[in-house]
Structures are given as structure tokens and as C-alpha cells.
Amino acid sequence: MTDFSGQNVIVTGASSGFGEAIALKFAAAGAHVAMIARREEVLRALAQRIENDGGRALVFPCDVGDEAQIRATVRKIDAELGPIHVLVNNAGTNVVNRSIDATTMDDWRVVADVNLVSAYLFTNLLMPQMKERGAGTIINIGSRAANYPSLLSGVAYSSAKLGMHALNRVTNEEGNPHGVRACIINPGVTATPLLDRRPVPPPQEARKLMMQSEDIADTVLYAASLPLRANAERIDLYPTNTEVG
Numbered sequence: 001m002t003d004f005s006g007q008n009v010i011v012t013g014a015s016s017g018f019g020e021a022i023a024l025k026f027a028a029a030g031a032h033v034a035m036i037a038r039r040e041e042v043l044r045a046l047a048q049r050i051e052n053d054g055g056r057a058l059v060f061p062c063d064v065g066d067e068a069q070i071r072a073t074v075r076k077i078d079a080e081l082g083p084i085h086v087l088v089n090n091a092g093t094n095v096v097n098r099s100i101d102a103t104t105m106d107d108w109r110v111v112a113d114v115n116l117v118s119a120y121l122f123t124n125l126l127m128p129q130m131k132e133r134g135a136g137t138i139i140n141i142g143s144r145a146a147n148y149p150s151l152l153s154g155v156a157y158s159s160a161k162l163g164m165h166a167l168n169r170v171t172n173e174e175g176n177p178h179g180v181r182a183c184i185i186n187p188g189v190t191a192t193p194l195l196d197r198r199p200v201p202p203p204q205e206a207r208k209l210m211m212q213s214e215d216i217a218d219t220v221l222y223a224a225s226l227p228l229r230a231n232a233e234r235i236d237l238y239p240t241n242t243e244v245g
């Protein structure tokens with residue numbers, strides 16, 4: 001396992017699913033992890049678990065759908081943790097209404113804000129210090145839905161995740177000359193609580209056969225552990241078992 005000692009990592013959406021697994025793996029690899037989500041108690045329990053295992057994790061309760069909260073959180077992280085080496089834009093959500101007919105403007109806005117606008121704002125706030133140091137890694141958690149927009153994933157979610165591809169590309173165009181790289185990981189269906197938001201959630205038996213959060217976390221750490229001269233700009237991580245999605 002690559003040693004991330006001396007590196008500070010931000011993980012958004014760390015209270016569940018991919019984010020929890022990503023925070024645990026970075027902490028186990030020696031990184032200091034700033035964990036962001038709305039559910040403070042869940043984050044505190046996770047931080048305790050990490051500290052019991054000898055790691056260091058800090059909790060930053062924040063609704064990433066709220067610009068002012070993101071700005072305040074980044075300031076707090078800067079004061080408490082210092083420079084950020086790896087930013088993982090993982091927080092995401094979906095709504096039950098998936099068709100254009102059924103999607104309300106509130107649905108559209110929450111999905112755009114939490115998945116796409118937050119990733120942009122964290123990048124906007126953290127890239128300057130990364131460029132100044134000549135080093136930084138930004139991992140964007142996209143989705144298979146960006147490669148195959150569909151009614152199953154929904155119009156708002158597919159559009160937001162496709163937008164993350166543009167954000168990732170421009171981050172590289174702007175950041176690469178300064179040692180900053182961005183990687184977008186596009187997972188297919190994975191067993192996390194997000195699937196409960198489907199109009200028809202998959203049964204537990206099917207979830208056992210799907211990809212698991214650890215698989216995505218391993219991929220994130222792989223991308224972040226490459227030497228800075230190399231960038232896995234885009235990784236499509238799909239399940240081998242296509243019957244269960």
C-alpha cells in the first residue's frame with residue numbers, strides 16, 4: 001500500500017458508502033483526512049474508529065449544497081489541517097423523480113448543487129494553493145450514468161455527472177502545467193445506500209453481488225498514488241456481473 005503519511009486529504013460525502021471507505025483507506029495509509037458530510041454524529045463515530053486504529057481524521061459538518069457552508073468549511077480546514085494534497089469530490093445524491101416529466105426544479109437544483117456545483121466550488125477554492133505548491137490531486141467521483149445517460153439514473157443525475165467530465169477536463173488543462181491533476185472515476189452500480197433512492201430499490205441479495213464501496217476506494221487510492229508525472233485522467237469501473245444492476 002502506498003504511504004500517504006504527511007499528506008492531507010479532503011473527502012466529501014464521507015459519512016456513507018464510497019466516502020466512508022475512501023476515508024478509512026486514506027487514514028490507514030497514513031493520511032490526515034478531513035471528512036465532510038451533513039451527519040455530524042456519523043462522521044464523529046467514523047473519526048473515532050480511525051483514531052482507535054492509530055489514524056487521524058477531522059470532522060467538518062457541511063451541507064455541500066450550500067455555497068456559504070462550503071466556503072466556511074474550506075477556511076476551517078485550512079486553519080486546522082493546512083495544505084491539501086488530495087481532494088476527493090465524492091458527495092452525491094439522486095432524487096426519486098427520474099424522468100423529465102416528473103423532475104421538479106427543486107429536484108434538478110439539489111442534484112446539480114450536491115453533485116456538480118460542489119465539486120466545482122471545492123476545486124475552485126483548493127486549486128490555487130495546489131498550483132502554488134506545484135502539486136495536487138483532485139479525484140472526481142462521476143458515474144457510468146455520465147457515459148450512458150438514462151432514465152434509470154435520471155435526467156438531473158445523468159446531466160450533473162456528465163458535467164463533471166467537463167470540470168475534470170478543464171481542471172487538467174488549467175492545472176497540469178502547474179503540477180495539478182484531476183481524475184474522474186465512473187463507477188457502475190455499487191451496493192451503497194444511494195440505491196435506496198431508486199424508484200424500485202434493488203433487493204439485498206442482488207446488492208451482495210454488486211461492486212462494493214471498497215472497490216471504488218481502492219481505485220481512488222490507486223489514482224492518488226501514481227507519481228505526479230502521471231495522471232489516470234478517467235477510469236470507468238464497471239461490474240463484471242451485469243445481471244444485478
Ligand SMILES: NC(=O)c1ccc[n+]([C@@H]2O[C@H](COP(=O)([O-])OP(=O)(O)OC[C@H]3O[C@@H](n4cnc5c(N)ncnc54)[C@H](OP(=O)(O)O)[C@@H]3O)[C@@H](O)[C@H]2O)c1
Nearest residue numbers: 013015016017018037038039063064091092189190192194
Ligand atoms: N452507488 C452507486 O451505484 C454509484 C455509482 C456511480 C457513482 N456514484 C456516486 O458515488 C458518490 C458516493 O455515493 P454513494 O453511493 O457512496 O452514496 P451514499 O452512500 O448515499 O453516500 C452519499 C454521501 O454524500 C453525502 N451527501 C449527500 N448530500 C449531501 C449534502 N447536501 N451535503 C453534504 N454531503 C452530502 C452523504 O452524507 P450526509 O447524508 O451525511 O450529508 C453521504 O456521505 C456519489 O457522488 C454518487 O453519485 C454512486
